[in-house]
Each structure stands twice: as C-alpha cells, then as structure tokens.
Amino acid sequence: MHSSPRSAPHLALRSPALEAHRTRRALRSPLQFSRLSFPLTWQWPGTTSDCAGFVPAMNNRPLILITSGAQVSGAEFADVSISLSNAYPRAVVAAGGVPVVAACLPEARYAAEAVVRCDGVLLTGGEDIQPELHSPDAPEKLRATVRVVEPERDVFELQCLREVFRHRKPLFAICRGHQLLNVAFGGTLIVDLPTQRPDGLQHRRMDRKDEPVHDIALVRGSRLARLLRAARVGVNSTHHQAVDRVAGLFAVAARSADGVVEALELAPEHAGALPWLLSVQFHPERLAPRHPRFRALFRDFVRACAK
Template identity: 35%
Template structure:
C-alpha cells in the first residue's frame, strides 16, 4: 500500500454523473485531505477548472458515436444512453485541463472520452462485436474479472502488479488508440482495461481505467487505493506553493443528483 504524502488540502474537480457521490466520497475518504469541486454543465461552472489541481473524468453514459465518426451507430444505441451536453462540456474540460497541464484520472466513460478526444475509437458493444461477455453489470451488480498489466507501465508502477482482479460494469471499450496513448492493461483480447500516455514520464499524470476503483469492494486493493493515492501524490509533488493559499480555497457543494 502506498504511503500518502501529507500536506494541506488538495483541490480536485470531478465531472458530474448520476453516481457522483461515489467519486466524491472516495476522495473525501482518502488519507490526504481533499476538497472537491463538482464540474457540471448543469452548474455552468466550466471556469471552476481554474481552481482545480487535478481532474477526475467520471463514468456514465455512452460517448456519442458521432465524436468518433460513427454516426451509423446511433440507430444501434438507446439515445437515453447519450448525453450530448455532457460530451460537449467534458470535451472542453479535457481541452482546458491539458492546456493547464493538470493531472487527469479517467474512469470508465472518462477513459473512453479521453481516447476519443485524441482521435481514438470505441467498440460500441463488446458482446455484439466480439461475442465476449462478463464485463457489463448483471441484475444491477458489478461483475469481477482478471486483468493483465503491462510491465513498466504507469499502472504497473502504481500497483506493483502484473495481474489483478477488478470490478466491471461496462459494455464498451477502447478500439483504436488515440494519438500518443499506450495500453497499460487488458482483460482478454481485445478488451482494453487501462491506458496512459506513451511517454508517461514526460507529461503530466494521466491514467485511464475501465473499472470503477471508487466502488471496489476491497478499497485497499492496489487497483483502488494505490490509484487514488498516486493521483493525489502527483498533485502534491508538482504543485505550486501558492496553490494552497487559504484565500483561494473555494467552497464545494457535496450534494448528489
């Protein structure tokens, strides 16, 4: 288990979603003190990203397939599973986070959107395209499966593992990788479970995971605890001294939709 770096509170932004409270709780329960900003088109608070020291792209709806040049898939997806306003808002969140060189942790849909932002594509439905099952929820419950972690990847460094078990509740995954991205973990072929920058140590922290570390049953698993702590430790180790001035500390709503 990683030992947390101790310092004054960290300010992170988490993109809004139906299960936002799970993400917020995960970070508020961290050994390192964290303040959370809810980033949402419903709050019209894009500019709050300027107050953040890191960004978490949360899970949720399918990414609009028109964003990866597959409008033909619209007829094969339920439109209730797409939120165009959210896609647009979070597209700009990614753009601004990259310009600000903020560390990014992307979870499930967040990883998929980040990949699409960089020119990648998605397998729109794993069972339909690959005949592979075992990744989507069953009767509302997460499934569990093994993953293989690439040696010398960022995920390998963070977890110290080359194999492990994670929860699973997705029906889509990365197909073609976006520019300058690297696969860090897989389940069975061709299901991608984690991605990172190709030159990870030359860029700000980015890790995308397909599972949900914020709601794993074993919160001490290196695929949950270590990921959160690595993200927070990176922020502390790379922050400017002035970013923790009390006068700049915002207040953050914690209610969930």
C-alpha cells in the same frame, strides 16, 4: 500546486452559513476561528480501519474537480439535477483531497475556470458518449444499443480536457471518462461489445459492480502496474462499450483476456504532456473499500495534485 500559462485566480470557498458561524463564534469567544480543528475521519465502507486519519484544514488539501452526469428527475424539483455516485468523492476524501463536484454546463468559460481553480480533474463514469463523436458511420443496429446520451456532458468534459492539457493538470479518467479521453484525441470506440465481440467476456456485470469479475493483465513498467504492484489483478466491469483504436497520445497499460483495453497512460514519447495521467475502464472507487490495493491509485493521483 500546479502552475498554468495564465495567472489563475485564487479560489476562495465562501459560504454565508460559514461566515455567519464565524461571526457568532467571535462573539462568544476570543479564540480565533482559524485555531479550530475538526476531528473528521474517513473510513472505507465495510472496513474497520481508518484510511485517511485526521482531515487537515481544507486549504492545505488539493481541490479535485469531479465531473458529473445529469438526472432527468431530480429529488428537489423533479427537473434536471446533478447525478454522481458518492463513491467518487469518498475515494478522493479518503486519499487526502477535497472533492469539487462540477455540473455539466456547456459554457466554455465555466469549464475553463473550473479546471484552472482546481488542482486536478477526475472524469467519472456514466451514460454513453454520443456516437457522432466516435462512430458517425455506425449502422442503425449498433446505434440502437446506445444508452441515454448527454450531449451537454460530452461538450463540458471535452472542454475540461482541453483546459487540463492546456494548464497541465493531473488527470484521472474512469469508465466513461476513459472512453471520452481516447475519443477526444482521435481514438474510436467499440459501440457495443455484445454485438461486435460476441465471443468476448461479459463486461457489463451490474450485479457485481463492487467486486472483481475478471482479470486484467498489466503492462510491465506502467504506472498502473507500479501502483498495484502486480502483473495481473481482478477488476469489476460495468460497461458495454470500450476503447477500440487507441489515440496516438496514449499507450495501453492493461487489457482483459479478450483483448479489451482496460487502461491507458501517456505514451513514452508524450510523457511530458501532463504531470500525471491514468485512464481505466474499471471502477477503482468501488473496489477500494474492500480491496485496499486500489486505494493507491487515488492516493498517487491526489499526491500529484498537491505538488
């Protein structure tokens, strides 16, 4: 796993229910609990082939911190609850990792410890980033297009990014995560594509979120091109904002036909900043079940987290 400037505390996944189960089993049988194996398999929805095979013991698989959003009216108490598509943790499990879903709490110490204890970080999609972080002078017409913002999530994920680069953890950023990564290092965003790029492609296709709706051109030699083994691929598209000015730390790895930045990687002169980084505007976790080439992105990410 990855080392850090500080001695990282060992992560012990302890559960009263699990401890009770171990105790009960010890009373019933002389066999050691650690010798048990659980024949869990994962199959991508809509497919017939098993992609991950036998799931080994949890402590042999890298822990992937997955950021989440907030749901205003949760199922249990109708209060603020964690909101996250299961497509993200499913993709991580299928690639051989163990998903650890993080609540967006603004305390810096929590974010720091969460990153240190995990082997890699996955920044996920969600609502818009507050415009004060990337377009403070945007006119009211553009501000009116901004969808629900989550300031606590912005703060938490920015703190996570600081720790990711401090401790050199592998990072996979998707959709909103892709945009936030660029903003965190001084880049800017197109606040609303329909308003600012009216002649461009229709990028918010929520009606077809699980299938390709437009092509992107991949930069030759980029990590994305190597993993997808293609120069051009079709992707899904569910966003109305996009990367505008690219932060100096990054290089463009893919664009759509109308010029929208669809992927970022570390610029060659900054390649040593992290052991692994990929940032994409589209949603590979939703494409992977029926479009196998996108599974390679998660497999390579999890593999990097296991080193």
